[in-house]
Amino acid sequence: MNEVHLVEDGKAASKRSPLLWAILGVALVGVAAVLYVIVAASFKPHGPADLREFKKGTLEKLDVPANPRPAPDTVFTSLDGKPATLADFKGRVVVMNLWATWCAPCKAEMPTLAKLQAAYATQPVTVLPISVDRDSDLNLVQAEMAANSPLKTYRDPSYKLSFALEPKAGGFPTTVIYDRQGRERARMTGPADWSAPEVRGLVEKLLAEK
Known part of the structure; x- marks a missing residue:
């Protein structure tokens, strides 16, 4: 069995x-x-983030190129005359603002740029005002910066940087936003409230990129 x-x-x-x-x-x-x-x-591989979602509110007219644009290597100077280029800020999100003391919209938005810089004081974000004022108006430039701490402006009185942009700056203010690799990712022609939530969202998006 x-x-x-x-x-x-x-x-x-x-x-x-x-x-x-x-x-x-x-x-x-x-x-x-x-x-x-x-x-x-x-x-x-992760490509650049699409920033078009932030084209709203104060950034409604934001220009977001289909492909990132290289930054020009044009030299500008600090207030005390030291040379600098955008490459010096590589590794940081840069909000470059071309402005002048004779430009009323430029002066109106400057406090919001100061607020943006203060909000990211401990992070790799640089708000970079670059004045196109003449040497004779340097005292006005200094007074504007004194009223908008912690901003520190640079100078380009010959407009070289404005014309070196591709496409060239369409007027003032013009604000160009660069990612941490030093590439142009967005541009705003005209004033904006740079302390607005959509601006913070855009900056956070770029900070999160590898």
């Missing part, structure tokens, strides 16, 4: 084996597929 049972058990086991192997094979394929998706996602 025992031999009969052993033979029957053996036959049953032999019938079940292909089914078990089939189930195990399907499970292994499923696990392999999941691992492939995870690994592929981790190595998938």
Whole structure:
């Protein structure tokens, strides 16, 4: 009797084996597929974030190029005459603002630029006002900056940077936003409230990029 049972058990086991192997094979394929998706996602290159979602409110007229634009290598100067270029700020989100003391909209938006810089004082964000005022108006430039701490302005009285932009600046104020790789990602011609939520959202988006 025992031999009969052993033979029957053996036959049953032999019938079940292909089914078990089939189930195990399907499970292994499923696990392999999941691992492939995870690994592929981790190595998938991430392109620049789409900033068009921030074209609203004060940034309704924001220009977001289809592809990031390279920053010009034009030299501008600090108030004490030291040369600088946009490459000096690489690794930081830069909000470059071309302005002048004779430009009423420029002066109206300057306090909001100061608020933006203060909000990111401990993060890699630089609000970079660049004045196109003449040397004879340097005292007016200094007074404007004194009223809008913690901003520190630079100078480009010959308008070289304005014309070096591609496309060139369309007037004043013109604000160009660069990512941490030093690429132009957005531009605003005309004034804006730079302390608005949509501006913060845009800056946060760029800070989050690798």
